[in-house]
Amino acid sequence: MSAIQARAFKYGDDINTDYIISGKHKFKSADMAAMAVHAMEDLDPDYHAKVSREGGFLVAGKNFGMGSSREQAPLVLIHSDTRAVLAKSFARIFYRNAINTGLPVVECDTDLIDDGDELDLDLAAGYLKNVTKGTDIPVKPLPSVMAQLLEEGGLAAHFRKHGGFNI
Amino acid sequence: MIEIPGKTIAEKILSAHSGTDARAGDIVIADVDFVMGQDGTTPLAIRALADMGVVELFDAGKVAVVMDHSCPSPVEGVSELHTMMREFGKRTGAKVYDVGDGVCHQLIPEQGHVVPGDLVVGCDSHTCTYGALNVFSTGVGSTDGAAAMAAGKLWFKVPETIKITLSGELPPGVFSKDVILAIAGELGADGATYQALEFAGPAIDAMSVEARMTVSNMAIEVGAKAGLMRADAKTLAWYEGRSEREPAPVDPDADAAYVRELELDVSGLEPQIAAPHQVDNVSPLVEFEGTPIQQGVIGTCTNGRLEDLGIAASMLSGRRVHPDARLIVAPASRRIYLDAMAAGYIQTLVEAGAAVVTPGCGPCVGTHNGVPSDGENVISTANRNFRGRMGNSEAFIYLASPAAVAASVIEGRIADPRTYFE
Numbered sequence: 001m002s003a004i005q006a007r008a009f010k011y012g013d014d015i016n017t018d019y020i021i022s023g024k025h026k027f028k029s030a031d032m033a034a035m036a037v038h039a040m041e042d043l044d045p046d047y048h049a050k051v052s053r054e055g056g057f058l059v060a061g062k063n064f065g066m067g068s069s070r071e072q073a074p075l076v077l078i079h080s081d082t083r084a085v086l087a088k089s090f091a092r093i094f095y096r097n098a099i100n101t102g103l104p105v106v107e108c109d110t111d112l113i114d115d116g117d118e119l120d121l122d123l124a125a126g127y128l129k130n131v132t133k134g135t136d137i138p139v140k141p142l143p144s145v146m147a148q149l150l151e152e153g154g155l156a157a158h159f160r161k162h163g164g165f166n167i
Numbered sequence: 168m169i170e171i172p173g174k175t176i177a178e179k180i181l182s183a184h185s186g187t188d189a190r191a192g193d194i195v196i197a198d199v200d201f202v203m204g205q206d207g208t209t210p211l212a213i214r215a216l217a218d219m220g221v222v223e224l225f226d227a228g229k230v231a232v233v234m235d236h237s238c239p240s241p242v243e244g245v246s247e248l249h250t251m252m253r254e255f256g257k258r259t260g261a262k263v264y265d266v267g268d269g270v271c272h273q274l275i276p277e278q279g280h281v282v283p284g285d286l287v288v289g290c291d292s293h294t295c296t297y298g299a300l301n302v303f304s305t306g307v308g309s310t311d312g313a314a315a316m317a318a319g320k321l322w323f324k325v326p327e328t329i330k331i332t333l334s335g336e337l338p339p340g341v342f343s344k345d346v347i348l349a350i351a352g353e354l355g356a357d358g359a360t361y362q363a364l365e366f367a368g369p370a371i372d373a374m375s376v377e378a379r380m381t382v383s384n385m386a387i388e389v390g391a392k393a394g395l396m397r398a399d400a401k402t403l404a405w406y407e408g409r410s411e412r413e414p415a416p417v418d419p420d421a422d423a424a425y426v427r428e429l430e431l432d433v434s435g436l437e438p439q440i441a442a443p444h445q446v447d448n449v450s451p452l453v454e455f456e457g458t459p460i461q462q463g464v465i466g467t468c469t470n471g472r473l474e475d476l477g478i479a480a481s482m483l484s485g486r487r488v489h490p491d492a493r494l495i496v497a498p499a500s501r502r503i504y505l506d507a508m509a510a511g512y513i514q515t516l517v518e519a520g521a522a523v524v525t526p527g528c529g530p531c532v533g534t535h536n537g538v539p540s541d542g543e544n545v546i547s548t549a550n551r552n553f554r555g556r557m558g559n560s561e562a563f564i565y566l567a568s569p570a571a572v573a574a575s576v577i578e579g580r581i582a583d584p585r586t587y588f589e
Binding site for chain 2: 014016018019022023024027028029030042051062063066067068069070071072075089091092093096097100101143145154155156157159160164165167
């Protein structure tokens with residue numbers, strides 16, 4: 001997985017999956033590209049428009065992705081060109097769903113990032129640089145099983161490649 | 168000599184299903200006894216199975232898909248997804264629960280698909296509900312669900328466990344919903360992330376199986392992976408006639424290692440309320456007494472069972488829903504609907520002014536059946552009150568017990584249910 005350079009779009013703590021994609025939209029369709037225009041809309045109606053322009057990092061506080069198990073949450077973020085989610089901590093189901101669908105998730109101290117900062121992330125090398133501030137931000141490594149799944153493009157790709165679990 | 172501590176319920180069930188000596192922190196691949204999906208998540212699981220190149224399920228008798236979140240279909244898009252689920256059932260042999268059968272988390276235990284000691288995954292976060300029946304059950308996303316449907320197994324990180332001991336006796340007008348709301352307020356929305364909860368003590372023993380399910384249902388609201396309880400005589404009696412499989416109850420070892428232990432004496436507990444827009448924003452209900460209410464909801468996987476409908480019916484008998492309020496009732500399953508009719512509860516509720524909707528998730532997830540208007544206040548027995556949860560981000564959702572909802576719709580404002588139990 002190569003390095004990702006993009007801008008930070010910063011939000012707060014406890015962002016639940018209803019905020020990432022509301023129930024009133026997610027049940028109606030399996031077309032994630034169409035659904036993505038509603039990503040994060042109850043918190044920021046312009047999220048999709050802003051992030052999909054050049055791609056970006058979604059930066060948040062603690063417990064990102066709490067609540068529902070909806071896999072539409074990581075999928076609409078991917079379809080909004082969210083390159084990775086950076087947070088102080090993640091809710092369990094969202095964390096698995098993100099890895100399974102190929103969305104990188106990074107645990108780090110997001111107080112060191114401001115909205116609009118340019119960031120440089122290399123998961124394989126294990127570094128995150130805040131280019132705007134000229135600082136290095138330590139990242140918590142992914143558990144090895146998750147690193148493997150992400151590297152292979154997610155759980156479906158892992159299954160297709162190995163004909164089942166091979167972790 | 169180094170003493171090896173005993174095991175929690177979570178460690179024992181994951182050990183038995185992985186064939187390993189599973190301890191908190193271990194990663195195991197474990198056999199699952201049942202896999203479930205609902206109409207918001209199954210379509211993506213079907214797509215994931217196709218992406219995986221999987222045609223056959225590991226065991227069609229151990230897979231069910233349930234139409235409950237948006238049922239009957241309110242719009243064309245949902246109808247197409249429901250058709251996809253029905254075709255999936257025909258193609259693979261998976262059990263399909265259709266319009267009016269009920270909420271997945273009522274149906275899976277009620278129809279005898281799971282028994283004590285099982286390991287279960289469901290593509291819905293409230294799958295933790297069956298912990299009340301001594302089942303290690305946890306919510307997963309659609310791709311994990313698809314992997315489990317294909318392989319009959321899934322990888323798990325064995326969770327640490329927080330033990331919560333509940334002593335004392337609930338006062339009249341205070342219920343298991345108040346207990347779990349109080350715990351959610353205490354632990355916070357991420358208080359048990361990556362961990363399991365284990366509930367025990369005389370106050371749990373005294374609860375009906377239905378009331379216990381309300382407690383386990385909301386384990387996910389503090390981030391927990393499971394909300395486990397022992398199986399006792401009540402649990403085993405509840406299973407009679409529901410399943411042909413033999414329950415294999417799992418008790419924690421007396422010297423099990425817990426990451427944290429909490430004790431709560433429920434004798435002094437007041438009715439609780441979770442105010443907008445976070446489930447852990449919990450206070451004694453009296454602090455919000457008098458807040459005008461436009462809509463009440465009794466139902467959902469948290470509180471749509473027979474006992475809940477019975478409590479509401481006993482309070483609304485001979486009374487009316489306030490002219491400025493409306494009450495929506497969604498029985499959690501067809502069987503509960505029938506039992507509530509036989510008991511006269513439905514008659515009482517409808518005479519009092521309630522609108523009864525199809526068994527299922529009702530208005531909880533914002534797809535239909537009672538989307539509130541801008542600025543309206545809703546009091547609901549559901550488990551989530553996030554902004555926009557019920558389909559309008561300008562509405563305000565309060566969570567409480569069925570008794571508190573009944574009292575509030577009678578009075579048209581948030582009201583203390585205890586006065587109805589004096």
